[in-house]
Amino acid sequence: MPALREKAEILRKLHAGPRILVLTNAWDAASARVIQAAGFPAVATSSAGIAYVLGYPDGQRISRAEMLDMVRRIAASVDVPVSADVEAGYGTTADAAAETARGVVAAGAAGMNLEDVDDRGELLPVDRQVERLRAVRAAADALGVPLVVNARTDTFGVPSLAPSDAPDEAVRRANAYLAAGADCAFVPFVRDRDAIARLARDVAGPLNVLGLPGAPPVAELEKLGVRRVTVGSGVARAAYGLARRIALELRDAGTYGALGEGALSYAEMQALMS
Structure with missing residues (x-):
């Protein structure tokens, strides 16, 4: 496993600069190859994107085994480190999180996301998530792989928490998770620029935010102190949006204009997959 250890160390160093780490999220082997060919130093996976490929909605409806099988295919298809989004670890216990971490390592990924919500989308108690993160770190260490753990907190996404309380709770949770062994905090x-700046200032470690329409551009996020930007299922959903435009054009007009909107040629795809 020396190669995977090396990839994990590379991924960890990318969080320390000198520039912000920008990752595009893949959902299958082909999208991962496209992202690597675009020059990215690592690839993140999209759990929602992978779920969609296999016919599931997002939100831990897919099984651990199916998710990890696609992570394995993605990791095997690229040379750069892969960070696997494995949702909330497919179980709320420390044992479940540790089992998922072992599966991530076996799949060849150098990092993993772990969310702090249950199957209903509610925040887990902080001490429970801390226990789960410690179990993830211990499981990876036992395998000799310095897995890069990106601890996600959904304080800005759960309906049960008032928006005014979300920043304070995000800082509290992020710092607890970093102290438990996480390498990066994902919020x-x-x-909002002020909220992002506050998080970057008060979170005691690298901060990952989601690149979304309406969010500050990468250059501004870097100035605010953000260390990692990912785009989640955004690329996959954009691809499916293009597929819908193509289908509607074929149905309604019988023309093919949308087929040429940024499409890679057959020869390019063949070369990428060779």
Whole structure:
């Protein structure tokens, strides 16, 4: 497993600069190859994108085994480190999180996301998530892989938490998770510049935010102190949006204009997959 250890160390160093780490999220082997060919130093996976490929909605409806099988295919298809989005670890216990971490390592991924919500989308108690993160770190360490753990907190995404309370709770949770062994804190669904700046200032480690329409551009996020930007299922959903435009054009006009909107040629795809 020396190669995977090396990839994990590379991924960890990318969070330390000198520039912000920008990752585009893949959902299958082909999208991962496209992203690597575009020059990215690592690839993140999209759990929602993978679920859609296999016919599931997002939100841990897919099984751990199916998710990890696609992570394995993605990791095997690229040379750069892969960070696997494995939702909330497919179970709310420390044992479930540890089993997922072992599966991530076996799949060849150098990092993983772990969410702090249950199957209903509600926030887990902080001490429960801390226990789960410690179990993830211990499981990876036992395998000799310094897995890069990106601890996600959904304080800005759960309906049960008032928006005014979300920043304080995000900082509290992020710092607890970093102290438990996480390498990076992921706070999605925040677009406000002041809130992002506050998170970057008060979170005691690298901050990952989600690149969304309406969020500050990458250069500004870097100035605010953000260390990692990912785009989640955004690329996959954009691709499906194009597929819908193509289908509607074929149905209604019988023409093919949308087929040429940024499409890679057959020869390019063949070369990428060779």
